[in-house]
Amino acid sequence: LAKTTQPISMDSYEGQEVNITCSHNNIATNDYITWYQQFPSQGPRFIIQGYKTKVTNEVASLFIPADRKSSTLSLPRVSLSDTAVYYCLVGDSWGKLQFGAGTQVVVTP
Amino acid sequence: DTGVSQNPRHKITKRGQNVTFRCDPISEHNRLYWYRQTLGQGPEFLTYFQNEAQLEKSRLLSDRFSAERPKGSFSTLEIQRTEQGDSAMYLCASSLASADYEQYFGPGTRLTVT
Numbered sequence: 001l002a003k004t005t006q007p008i009s010m011d012s013y014e015g016q017e018v019n020i021t022c023s024h025n026n027i028a029t030n031d032y033i034t035w036y037q038q039f040p041s042q043g044p045r046f047i048i049q050g051y052k053t054k055v056t057n058e059v060a061s062l063f064i065p066a067d068r069k070s071s072t073l074s075l076p077r078v079s080l081s082d083t084a085v086y087y088c089l090v091g092d093s094w095g096k097l098q099f100g101a102g103t104q105v106v107v108t109p
Numbered sequence: 110d111t112g113v114s115q116n117p118r119h120k121i122t123k124r125g126q127n128v129t130f131r132c133d134p135i136s137e138h139n140r141l142y143w144y145r146q147t148l149g150q151g152p153e154f155l156t157y158f159q160n161e162a163q164l165e166k167s168r169l170l171s172d173r174f175s176a177e178r179p180k181g182s183f184s185t186l187e188i189q190r191t192e193q194g195d196s197a198m199y200l201c202a203s204s205l206a207s208a209d210y211e212q213y214f215g216p217g218t219r220l221t222v223t
Contacts, residue, residue, distance in 0.1 A: 034210050043113075043200045043214025044152065087151055094210040095165055096142070099151025 004088045009104040018075040020103050022088030025069045030092035033064060033071045038085045038102070047086075048073070078107045111135070113215035115201050121221045122191055129187045130218045134203030141184050142212060143176055144200040145169065152200055158184060159206055191222045 005023040012018045024033070032051050036044040037059075048055055050062040050071070061074040075082055085102040114133045122128050134141045139160050144152035155174070156166045160181040170176075173191075178184040188195055198219050202212040 032210065041216075043202065043217055044212075045214065046211045049210055085151075091210075094212075095140075095157055096154035096167070097144075097152070097210075097212060098154065101149070102151050 004090055004100055006086075006088050006100065006103045008101065009106070011106050011108065012078055014079055014107055014109055015077050018078050018082070018105055018107075020073045020075075020086055020088075020105070021070055022073070023070045024088070024090045027068050027090055028092065031068075031090050032092065033062065033068075034089045034091075034094075034097075035060070035062065035073050036087045036089065036097075036099070038087065040084075044087065044099070075105075078105075080107050080109065083107045113201055113203050113213050115199075115215040115218050117218060118216060119219050119221075121223065124193060124222055125190055127187065127189045128191060128220065129185055130199055130201075130220075132184045132186070132201030132203075132215060134183070134201070135213055136182075138203035138205055138213070139181070140204045140206050140209055140212075141178055142202040142204070143184070143186050144202065144214075146198045146200055146217070147196075155186075188220075191220075193222045196220055196222045 034049040035047045037047050038044040048062045052064050055062045063072045087099045087102040116131045142157040143155040146152040158178040173189045176186045198217040200217045202214045204212045
């Protein structure tokens with residue numbers, strides 16, 4: 001599985017857009033990029049998955065450049081309830097998810 | 110909509126005792142996973158089942174740990190002769206085998222070994 005690097009923490013104010021970039025220089029051709037969100041005292045929750053270009057759902061957007069060596073999770077107009085840890089995972093078979101330490105996003109009023 | 114449930118939610122035990130946790134997955138999911146999470150870290154994979162077959166075990170799963178999924182539905186994780194280093198949140202997740210990138214996690218069982 002490709003190693004990922006993401007910031008340890010990010011701060012934001014309510015209503016702003018938050019962009020979390022994940023580096024995965026060794027991503028393989030068959031690898032997909034998946035993001036999970038974890039609120040305090042809860043298990044992680046799947047947010048979004050993509051292979052290339054842009055993917056959007058009701059929660060977030062995922063931007064993947066042509067070289068696929070990085071990806072950016074975009075959270076539009078965050079609220080206090082978006083305070084969570086966000087994990088970037090890369091792989092082609094998902095029997096086991098390999099989480100890093102993630103990015104702690106703190107949203108303040 | 111019943112998600113993944115885990116029992117108990119909290120367990121305090123003395124070192125050397127045995128503990129058992131239960132996980133009830135989403136009913137139509139044929140894959141079930143166990144993870145362990147310590148403070149400030151992401152979850153670490155322990156093991157997973159497809160139906161009743163245990164397909165993979167992590168090196169983290171020492172001989173003191175055993176997991177079962179006897180009828181392909183609920184699963185149990187037993188830790189024998191607990192040690193203080195076993196203190197952690199134990200998370201269970203389930204998924205369809207065809208969509209195993211999207212795992213649904215339970216609330217976890219927090220184990221404290223004193």
